[in-house]
Amino acid sequence: MSHIRVRFAPSPTGVLHIGSVRTALFNWLFARHNNGKFLLRIEDTDKLRSTEENTKSIFEILKWLEIDWDEEPVIQSNNIERHKAVAEDLVKQGKAYYCYCSPEELAAKKEEALKAGKSYKYDGKCRGCSEKIAGKNPVIRLKADNVGRTTVDDLVQGEVTIENSQMDDLVLLRSDETPTYMLSVVVDDHDMGVTHVIRGDDHLTNTFRQIQIYRACNWDIPRFGHIPLIYGPDGAKLSKRHGAASAQDYKMLGYLPEAISNYLLRLGWSHGDDEVITRTQAIEWFDFDNVGRSPSRFDMAKLQNLNAHYMRERDNKSLLEYMKPFLQSELDAEQERCILAGMDSLKERAKTILELVDAVQIYMGAPGRYDDTCLKYATPQHLKLLDEVIAIVNSMKSLNEQALCDKVKELAKNHGIKLVEIAQAIRGALCGKLISPSVFEIIAILGKERTLDRLRAYIKHYQN
């Protein structure tokens, strides 16, 4: 058993961004690959924006993606007292201090620095305050070590070094005695025994601040891995504006979880020329050597292609179950039978579940309206041909797809026209549009009665 422990630590202030999902996936794969533990921590210390629903939806979406976690999820807000105690202990040890500077005072200093074209840093005015003054509400700041330099050997980025003079005395505990994010993360990661902190690139510079806290506490510093962010097709941060940014969005758009994981995995990670990768392979192959350092753009077309692949790979029954929540009404037994019978050819025409739902309508009932394109195949000649098709269908004892096809081909030959002329007219009648699987397959599935009804309705509609 390996001692590796990683964690995914979302804050429930919204739904899970697709970038966070990838972070979760990489953590999970790393844990599973190394036989380590994948832990979950809900960072709900921002009480104003955190909600119960968001927490629930995070659990749900992870389960949906089959990213399972070990041990009970840690709820960060339960640890606030502990965080506070750590901060106060650091003051006692002289590694942190009470700061009585007011926010207004600080803002003024900052503005001044900015005006002078300098970068702002807290000036350490209160560094000497180790006593609490009654009636005042100070913050606790860390006495940052600002000599020398700090190097992090990042799992993804390699060695990253900064001058410690860049560091300023960050706030550990707010004036209302709640811990800041920096403090909470470090304490919780330490308490949870996290050995590898794998998170988004945006935390890379925070890492140096956090290392200062680890050092002040005399705790082991974990390894860090910062994976690049995901951008939209235009290179800007991926957001709702690009159509969809959260895992929920993609779920609702009809993407399969296995397609999303596969896509996300390949975004920023590679294994030679492999594109379609199973979970088992992913666990076997995943490592940080092959995680890219550059940010990548989200490409919907590629996701779609992968989704189409996984849809074709799913068996028809599971696909049917999967699409049920997307349907506007419950299916009766006959509709189910038809869809299942036609699924093989329907699913290879759809890239998403939403498209499949649309394609499946031909088995839900007669067309409610005819697409304008049908007009081309609704001339008096076409309608006459359909009369003959009706005769053919009527004459057959059982509607066998191949036999039907042969007979209609013969009909076309007798009239000296191409099959497409008749097939498209039939398609228009049966489906209300000119795109569908083989019309003979559809007839065979629908059966005589419904086929004749639809053919007659079409003729009647266009006779006027």
Place this chain on the structure above:
RNA sequence: GUCUCCUUCGUCUAGGGGUCUAGGACACCGCCCUUUCACGGCGACAACACGGGUUCAAAUCCCGUAGGAGACGCCA
């Protein structure tokens, strides 16, 4: 502004000094298959950001330049 990171086809990427006239996938275009649309098959187009080094040899190593991103909160 300061600090940090990034830069191979439109996109995701392979590539770790010679096997690179730079490989794959998606997208796009063309052809074949074909009752439509897809699937499938075949093919075409298409990239090492720029400038200097190092070396017999550089997409690969070093240094600059340009462009992009992130961080600089009593948010997480």
